[in-house]
Structures are given as structure tokens and as C-alpha cells.
Amino acid sequence: MAAFALWKERRLRLGDDPSRKGRVDEPIAELLHLLNSSERFCTTSSCSGRLLLLGGSDQTEGQKQNCPWLFVTHDKCRKEDVVAGLQKSQDNAVFKFEPFVLHVQCREVEGAQLLHSIAINSGFRNSGITIGKKGKIMMAVRSTHCLEVPLCHQGAVLVSEEYIDYLVQVANRKMEENQRRIERFHTLLQSIMDSADPPEEPTGKTVEDAAVYIRRRRQGAAKRQQRRHQPMTPSDGDGKGDLLLLMDPS
Structure with a gap:
């Protein structure tokens, strides 16, 4: 527990978010402050969600960091924003909506x-949750x-402005839903932290303590898999929202 506190102190002393932007996004600044105000959590990386036009010829997972951002916003956008971004493209361009993502290291x-x-x-x-062999516990919030x-290939725009307008409407609706989910997450977290009465000494589950929990989750998953091959009854669940708990080799 002391090691986590020392690591968190060093991490927060750095201040800036380790992203291309170099700081946390304003829409989630209060949420991150709420998490970091707890002795149990420390945020490590985050994005409030964004709409962007990604340029470049190679947009594979390994090369995305080197691709230019022709346009990016953490709010809703307009058709004109995307069209202006496409005019800057000399190669390929992909329009993307990326939802809220948050990584939190947890004490237990x-x-x-x-x-x-x-x-x-x-x-x-x-x-989902990952637990490293050395006991590092990470929680990732993902959607x-x-x-x-793709909107542009080798400098040629592939779609009409009418389609871009439609695409922007779809993306803006996704951004609105993303913001609603963030607000629900923030409200629920605030409510629980306000009402919680944690013990002075945490129980401090480690990897060894978590083994029982992992085994029970696996047994539950096996039972649900068996039920899927049987006729559904009113009492059968669909298993939505199951915890993803993996052992990370790091």
C-alpha cells in the first residue's frame, strides 16, 4: 500500500497527461480530479472522446501516432470542419469518432x-481489469x-458533401451519447464516494488474494456457456456486463 502511495505521489507530481495534447481534456478534468482525490486510485491516461480526421498513408495500429491530425475536436463538429480538413490531405484521410477512454491504477x-x-x-x-504478475492493478474504462x-484515398475525396453531412450527424449523435455516459459515470462515482465509509485499514487484495475471485468468474462464465446451449427460460441471464479480469505479463 505504501508503494502505491509513493508511486502515485511521483506520478501526480509530473502534472501533464502523457498524451500528444500534453494535458487532460477539459470535459473530464473534474472527473479525474475526483478519482485522484481518493487514496485508492491514480489516473494514468485518458481521453474524453474525440472526432478527428486522420491523415497519412499508413494508418495501421503501429503507425497511427505518426499520422497527421487534419482536424480534431473533443466536442461536436460541423460538415465544414471536415471538408476543410480534407482540403489539407495529400494522401489518405479517415474520419473517426473515438469514445471516452480512461486508465486508472488501483491500490487494491x-x-x-x-x-x-x-x-x-x-x-x-x-x-475491464488487468492484474500484472507484480501486483499492478489497472482498470480500463472503454466503450x-x-x-x-475512409473519406480520401491518394488525395482524391471518395464521397460527396451530402454524405459528409450525414456522417457528421451520426458522429455528433455518438458524441452526445458519449457525454451522457461520462456524466453518468461521474455522478455514480461521486455518489458512491460521498456515501462510502471505508475502513481505516484497507483489506488490500493482492494477486494471490484475487485468484479465488478469478476462479469464481471463470466458473460462472462456464455455467453461462452451458446455458447458452439449452432452451432459454425466464430466469436465464445474458451475461452482459461480466468483468474482464486478465493476468497481464507485465
Whole structure:
């Protein structure tokens, strides 16, 4: 526990977010402050969600960091913004909506489970927990309502302005939903932290303590898999929101 506190102190002393932007996004600044005000959590990276036009000839996962941003916003956008960005493209261009993402290092497994439950109930269905062999506990808040559409190839725009207008409307609706989910996450977290009465000495589950929890989750997943091959009854669940708990080799 002391090691986590020391690491968190060093991490927060650095101040800036380790991203291309170099600082946290304003729409989630209060949420990150709320998390970091707790002794149980420390945020490591985040993005409030964004709409962007990504340029460059190679946009594979390994090369995206080197691709130019022709246009980017953390709010809704207009058709004119995208069209202006396309005019800067000399090669390929992809219009993307990337939802809210947040990575939090947790002091103990219970804290990670709490954040996972809040994330799932807020609509971030792709959230999960990883536990490293050295005991590092990470909670990732993720969603699946992404959007990625190529608009330009080798300098030639592939679609009409009418289609771009439609695409922007779809992306803006996704951004609105993203903001609603963030607000739900923030509200639930605030409510729980306000009402919680944590013990002075945390139970401090480590990797060894978490093994029982992992085994129970796997057994539950196996039972649900068996039920999927049986006729559904009113009492059968669909397994949505199950905790993703993996062992990270790091």
C-alpha cells in the first residue's frame, strides 16, 4: 500500500497527461480530479472522446501516432470542419469518432471492481481489469460505439458533401451519447464516494488474494456457456456486463 502511495505521489507530481495534447481534456478534468482525490486510485491516461480526421498513408495500429491530425475536436463538429480538413490531405484521410477512454491504477482489487461496476452501469461495456504478475492493478474504462470511415484515398475525396453531412450527424449523435455516459459515470462515482465509509485499514487484495475471485468468474462464465446451449427460460441471464479480469505479463 505504501508503494502505491509513493508511486502515485511521483506520478501526480509530473502534472501533464502523457498524451500528444500534453494535458487532460477539459470535459473530464473534474472527473479525474475526483478519482485522484481518493487514496485508492491514480489516473494514468485518458481521453474524453474525440472526432478527428486522420491523415497519412499508413494508418495501421503501429503507425497511427505518426499520422497527421487534419482536424480534431473533443466536442461536436460541423460538415465544414471536415471538408476543410480534407482540403489539407495529400494522401489518405479517415474520419473517426473515438469514445471516452480512461486508465486508472488501483491500490487494491476491490477498488478496481468498484470502478468496473460503475463503468458497466454507465454504458461503458468494454471496460475491464488487468492484474500484472507484480501486483499492478489497472482498470480500463472503454466503450464500443466507435466510428471509422475512409473519406480520401491518394488525395482524391471518395464521397460527396451530402454524405459528409450525414456522417457528421451520426458522429455528433455518438458524441452526445458519449457525454451522457461520462456524466453518468461521474455522478455514480461521486455518489458512491460521498456515501462510502471505508475502513481505516484497507483489506488490500493482492494477486494471490484475487485468484479465488478469478476462479469464481471463470466458473460462472462456464455455467453461462452451458446455458447458452439449452432452451432459454425466464430466469436465464445474458451475461452482459461480466468483468474482464486478465493476468497481464507485465
